[in-house]
Structures are given as C-alpha cells and as structure tokens.
Amino acid sequence: MLDQINLKAHASRITSIIGINGAGKTTLLKILAGLEEKNGGSILIDSNEISASDLRTHSTMIFQKSIMIGGTVYDNVAYGLRVNNVPSQHIKEKVRYALDTVNLTNFEKRKARKLSSGEQQRVAIARALVIEREILLIDEPTANLDPANAMIIEQAIKIAARSRILILSTHNLPQAKRLSHQVIHLYNGSIIEDREAEDFFASPHDEKTRLFVDGELQ
Amino acid sequence: MDHGEEDAALDPILQGLIQAIQLIVSGDPEVYRITELSLFVSISGTLLSCIWSIPISAFLALRKVPGKRTIKGIFTALIGIPTVALGLSLYLLLSRTGPLGYFQLMYTPYAIIIGQCILVTPIIVSFTTSALESVDPDVRTLARTLGASGFQTDALVLREARWGVILAVIAAFNRAFAELGVAMMLGGNIRGVTRVLTTAIALQTSMVDIPLSLALSIILLGIVMTLSIIVSLARRR
Numbered sequence: 001m002l003d004q005i006n007l008k009a010h011a012s013r014i015t016s017i018i019g020i021n022g023a024g025k026t027t028l029l030k031i032l033a034g035l036e037e038k039n040g041g042s043i044l045i046d047s048n049e050i051s052a053s054d055l056r057t058h059s060t061m062i063f064q065k066s067i068m069i070g071g072t073v074y075d076n077v078a079y080g081l082r083v084n085n086v087p088s089q090h091i092k093e094k095v096r097y098a099l100d101t102v103n104l105t106n107f108e109k110r111k112a113r114k115l116s117s118g119e120q121q122r123v124a125i126a127r128a129l130v131i132e133r134e135i136l137l138i139d140e141p142t143a144n145l146d147p148a149n150a151m152i153i154e155q156a157i158k159i160a161a162r163s164r165i166l167i168l169s170t171h172n173l174p175q176a177k178r179l180s181h182q183v184i185h186l187y188n189g190s191i192i193e194d195r196e197a198e199d200f201f202a203s204p205h206d207e208k209t210r211l212f213v214d215g216e217l218q
Numbered sequence: 219m220d221h222g223e224e225d226a227a228l229d230p231i232l233q234g235l236i237q238a239i240q241l242i243v244s245g246d247p248e249v250y251r252i253t254e255l256s257l258f259v260s261i262s263g264t265l266l267s268c269i270w271s272i273p274i275s276a277f278l279a280l281r282k283v284p285g286k287r288t289i290k291g292i293f294t295a296l297i298g299i300p301t302v303a304l305g306l307s308l309y310l311l312l313s314r315t316g317p318l319g320y321f322q323l324m325y326t327p328y329a330i331i332i333g334q335c336i337l338v339t340p341i342i343v344s345f346t347t348s349a350l351e352s353v354d355p356d357v358r359t360l361a362r363t364l365g366a367s368g369f370q371t372d373a374l375v376l377r378e379a380r381w382g383v384i385l386a387v388i389a390a391f392n393r394a395f396a397e398l399g400v401a402m403m404l405g406g407n408i409r410g411v412t413r414v415l416t417t418a419i420a421l422q423t424s425m426v427d428i429p430l431s432l433a434l435s436i437i438l439l440g441i442v443m444t445l446s447i448i449v450s451l452a453r454r455r
Contacts, residue, residue, distance in 0.1 A: 033363055060363050067360045070378055079374075080364035131364060 016176040019186035025169035033061040059135035074108040080131040098126035118149030138168040237429035263334030271342035279350035296340035301399025333400035338390035349382020
C-alpha cells in the first residue's frame with residue numbers, strides 16, 4: 001500500500017525510485033501509467049489533474065519482464081504506432097530509427113520471441129520510444145541482463161530522457177547513481193527521501209536510506 | 219484357422235481395398251458427389267457456428283461474467299452430446315408437424331447444416347475460450363500501455379490465440395464431418411440429395427458393399443487426418 005506519496009518529476013531529467021523488494025516501486029509506476037487505480041490524491045501534468053484513462057495517453061511503461069507479442073521485431077515495435085493510427089508511410093521510418101537507438105539495426109524481420117532476453121528488453125524500449133509519450137516509466141530496466149546489454153539500454157534511456165519525463169525503478173544503486181538526476185527512496189509505501197542524485201548518495205538524510213545505500217537495510 | 223483359411227478370410231477385404239482405391243483413382247461420380255456434399259454441409263455448419271461461437275468465447279474469456287465457470291462447464295458437458303439425441307430433438311422441431319415444419323427443411327442438406335452447427339458449437343466455444351484464456355494476461359497490460367483501446371486489446375488477444383482458435387475450428391469440422399446421427403435423422407440419407415460420407419458408409423456396409431464402404435471410409439479418414447497434419451505442421455512454422 002502506498003501512502004504520503006508526493007513526487008515531482010521534470011522533463012529531460014531521469015528520476016530513479018529505489019527501495020527494497022515490496023516497497024511499492026512497481027505499484028507506484030503502474031499508478032503513474034494509469035494501469036492501477038489510486039484511492040486518493042491526484043496526478044497532475046503541468047498543473048492539470050489527469051484521470052487514469054487519460055494518463056495512458058500521456059505515458060507508457062516498460063515492464064521488468066519483457067513482453068513480446070507474436071510476430072517479428074518490426075510487428076512489436078510498430079504495434080503502438082498502428083493502434084494510435086500513425087500513417088503507415090511514417091511507421092517504417094520511426095521503427096527503423098527506434099531500432100537503431102537500441103542497437104538492433106536490421107533486426108526487423110527476426111522473430112521477437114526467439115531473441116535473447118537482452119535483445120527483447122531492447123525491443124521493448126524501442127517499442128516505447130517510438131510512440132513518443134511525455135512520460136516513460138521503466139520497471140527495473142536491466143534486471144538479469146549482462147553488462148553489455150545493460151550498457152546499451154542505459155544509453156537508450158539517456159536518449160529517451162532528453163525529451164521526456166523518465167521515471168525508473170531499480171535495485172542497481174550504481175546504475176541509479178550513473179543515470180539519475182533525482183533519486184527517491186521508497187520504504188514501506190512511503191517516500192522517505194527525495195533529493196538530487198549527487199546529494200542522495202553522498203550524504204543521505206534518512207538513516208534507512210543510509211543503510212540501504214550501504215546494503216544493510218532488510 | 220490354417221493359412222489357407224486365413225488367406226480366404228482376407229481375400230474379400232483385400233479385394234475390397236483394391237476396388238476402393240480404384241473407385242477413388244478413377245473419379246467415380248458417386249464417390250465424389252457424396253464427398254462434395256459432405257464437405258459442403260460440414261464446412262457450412264462449422265462456419266455458421268463460428269459466427270456466434272467465437273464471440274461467445276471472447277465474451278467468456280475476456281470479460282467478467284457472473285457464473286462463468288458454470289457456463290463453461292455446460293459447454294464442456296455438451297461436447298459429448300450423443301448425435302442421435304440431438305438429431306431427434308431437431309427432428310421434432312423441423313418435421314412437418316413440428317413448430318418449424320413450415321420451413322420444410324427436413325431431408326434437405328440445410329437441416330444437416332443446422333444440426334451440425336449446433337453440434338459443434340460447444341466444441342468451438344470450449345476450445346476457443348481455453349485458447350484465449352491461455353494468452354499471457356500481461357499482453358493485455360502491454361496493449362493498454364501502448365494506447366490500444368478495449369477493442370484493439372481484445373483483437374490482439376485473439377491474434378495471439380489464433381492457432382488455438384484454428385485448432386478449435388478444425389476439431390469442430392472433424393466432429394461434424396465424421397458424425398452419423400444428425401445426418402441420418404435430419405437428412406434421411408437420400409441419394410444425390412442428403413447422402414453424405416457417414417450415412418453412405420453405414421448404408422453400403424449394411425448392404426455388404428465393401429469396396430464402396432472402404433472407398434468412402436478412406437476418404438473420410440484421409441480428409442480428417444490431412445487437416446490435422448496440416449494444422450500441426452503450420453503451427454510448428
């Protein structure tokens with residue numbers, strides 16, 4: 001259960017949410033994606049309150065477990081464009097650009113479900129990038145990936161964040177330190193620390209944050 | 219039985235088999251007329267059933283329906299309905315003295331089509347519902363987060379389950395194609411009008427016309443098995 005969540009995120013900045021398992025990171029992201037209902041409070045974009053169904057037109061989410069629909073890489077990346085009625089003459093170009101961003105050039109015709117997990121996660125990122133939503137939410141972007149794939153995905157995240165509000169959840173503290181402008185510590189459903197990344201890791205205010213950063217929080 | 223007696227017992231069967239193959243290869247008009255009619259009524263019955271069976275399945279699988287388990291249980295139970303019982307029920311409806319006698323459908327191919335489409339409905343509904351329910355629920359979440367509407371999300375689930383749906387339809391066709399009770403009771407096995415493979419096999423066997431029975435049986439088995447093999451191979455691709 002989430003409580004006392006007061007979160008501000010800005011475009012062109014990466015906000016990381018960190019916390020132990022069960023803290024509510026994924027739930028928070030799903031609420032921000034309009035995939036789960038909140039039972040109180042409000043979500044505002046540019047000071048305008050947004051309903052859950054409208055949130056889905058402003059945001060998109062990439063899940064920890066990459067979900068591939070049947071068909072080729074092209075079918076997967078193009079899916080969001082097709083359901084949003086993007087003219088077909090633009091789809092090919094956008095898909096190609098998105099795949100280049102995640103180092104999957106010439107992968108269009110490959111069967112998506114036969115790719116490695118790292119490649120599938122990159123397809124998932126390309127699929128989210130291509131529909132150009134204002135808010136991109138990523139749940140554990142590089143969990144279970146090898147360093148090479150993780151690096152490619154981090155590069156893609158940096159590119160994606162240039163024109164978006166990007167909020168990700170991660171257990172990977174070095175990654176949070178590398179990527180983020182802002183870091184939020186979620187503990188038992190509440191935000192206990194929310195600071196600029198440099199200050200967050202250098203001198204955390206909250207004792208639980210200090211323990212978490214040192215790897216001692218259970 | 220000694221070897222000589224065994225050979226004598228096998229002779230009519232071998233003879234019958236050889237003549238059956240000759241009937242098929244030579245394009246015997248009776249064999250092909252019966253086959254064509256069988257394919258027509260069973261394909262028509264199956265496709266007609268799909269018109270309501272697939273939407274019913276989608277509704278059961280993709281929506282919160284009160285009593286869903288019970289409804290699914292009823293359809294599953296109806297898969298095994300005896301064809302003669304169904305045939306008799308429809309006979310009472312469609313016969314001249316029945317409530318639908320006005321339409322004069324008895325002893326026409328259309329009566330068989332109606333009977334078979336009712337017969338296969340539980341098969342299509344049960345198998346298609348299972349196929350749709352087995353699609354990863356995260357696929358729906360993914361579609362929503364990419365901006366798909368409710369209808370587009372359902373369409374994606376249907377697409378993901380398409381092989382299951384195709385198999386359901388093939389299984390339904392095979393059931394219709396190979397059933398006897400409905401065709402006999404509603405069609406009457408009238409030569410050139412309602413004589414299909416199963417009713418013809420039953421008749422010819424009772425008349426001890428082994429070659430024709432065998433020929434029709436080979437065709438019946440051949441079509442059913444070929445369809446199953448094609449779908450199996452296509453799925454692997």
